Amino acid sequence: MTAEWTFLDHTFRIGEETLPYVRQGLNEETAQKICEIIRDIAEVDAVAVTDRQTILGYAGLGCPFMVRHQPILTRATRNVLATGRLRLVTSKADFECPIAGCPCPLQAAVIAPLKVRDQVVGTLKLYRTDRSDIPGLVHRLGAGIAQLLSLQMELAEAERLRELAARARLEALQAQIRPHFLFNTLNTVLMFSRTDPDRARDLLVKLAVFLRRALTVRDEFIRLEDELEYVQMYLEIEQARFGENLRFRVRIDPRAFGCLVPVLTIQPLVENAVVHGLAPREGGGRLTVAARVRGGHLHVVVADSGVGIPPELRQEIFRPGVGKGMGLGLSNVNQRLVGLYGEAYGLRVRSRPGRGTLVRLVVPVRRQAGGAAAGLAAAAGGGNPSPAVGGAPASPAPGP
Incomplete structure (x- = not known):
C-alpha cells in the first residue's frame, strides 16, 4: 500500500x-x-x-x-x-x-x-x-x-444548536397560549355554570387537559392522530363560545394514521384560522382540517371561510407580530418546519379577501409503530370524510 x-x-x-x-x-x-x-x-x-x-x-x-x-x-x-x-x-x-x-x-x-x-x-x-x-x-x-x-x-x-433552536421555538409557542383564550373560556364556563352545569364541568375538564398537554409536551414529534385530538379539543372549547358561528370538520385519510408530525404545528394553524379568519367575520364560518398521504409526503390542509388575509399583508405573514398578532403562530410553525426539513418545506398559504384562507403543511412521511388511534380511525370511516362536528355540515376543504 x-x-x-x-x-x-x-x-x-x-x-x-x-x-x-x-x-x-x-x-x-x-x-x-x-x-x-x-x-x-x-x-x-x-x-x-x-x-x-x-x-x-x-x-x-x-x-x-x-x-x-x-x-x-x-x-x-x-x-x-x-x-x-x-x-x-x-x-x-x-x-x-x-x-x-x-x-x-x-x-x-x-x-x-x-x-x-x-x-x-x-x-x-x-x-x-x-x-x-x-x-x-x-x-x-x-x-x-x-x-x-x-x-x-x-x-x-x-x-445541537438546531435542536436547541427547535426546542426554544416550541417553548415560545407553548408560552404563546393567549390570555384572551383562557379568559374567554373561563367566562364561557361561568356562563354555562348558570344555565348548563354539566356542560360547564365538561368544558373545565377539556380546558385543563388542553393546557396540561400544551405546557408539558417535551417530545419534538407526535403522531398525527394525537396532534389532531389536541386540535379537536381546542375546537370544541372554542365552539362552546362561538356556537353556530364555528362549524368544523376533520377529514383524515386512514393511510395518514401513524405518521409523525412536529408537535404543536397544526393547532396553531387552526387557532390562527379561528381567531383571525372566522372570529372577525359576521356570522362566523366553516373550518376544515384535512390530511392525506401522497407521494411519500403527508399533506395537511387547514382551510377556513373567514375574512381572508389583506393583500398588503400577504408577503408579511411569516413575520412575528404582523397583523395584530396574526403572524405569531404562522411564523413560529414556519420557522420550525424550515429548520427541521429545509426551505422547501415551509408553509404554503393561499387567501382571498372575504372568501377565506388555506394553509398547507407538507412533511416527509415518517411513521411510529402502533398505528392509529381508534377514535379517529372510526371517525375517518374507512376513507370517507368524517361527519361534521358540532352543528351544520361544513363544506369540504380543498383536497390536500
Missing part, C-alpha cells in the same frame, strides 16, 4: 470510527475513545486530546504526568492553543515541559489545533518515542485528523 493510500485509509477509518463519539460532544469519555481509536489505527506511540485547559483523553506509552484530568503542562501545547497553528516537535526539549527530570519516553509529536467556527477549542497530539522519526505520514495524519475532528465537532455543534 502506498503512503497516499495508507494516509487515506487511516483518515477514513478514523473518521468513521470516531464520528459516533464526536457527535456526543468533546468530553473526557468521548475524548478517551477517540484517543484509543487513533492509537490503534495510526502509526504512533501515544495520542492525547485536550480542551483549552486540561487533558481529556490519553492512550499509549505513558508519561506519569500525562493523565486525564490533569492541566496542560507543556508550552508547546499552549502555543498551539494560542496561535491556532499546527506545531511539529522534534525533541524533548521542544515540548518545554516544566517537570524537571521527567522520565517520559515521548520524544517528538505533532500538535494540531481543534477548531469550531474558527475558534480553537482544544488540541490533538500524536506522539513518537524517536525524536528523529516523525514520518511525513504521521505529520499529515495529525493535520488531517485534526481537521476531520474539527469538522465533525462543528457539524455536531450545529446540530
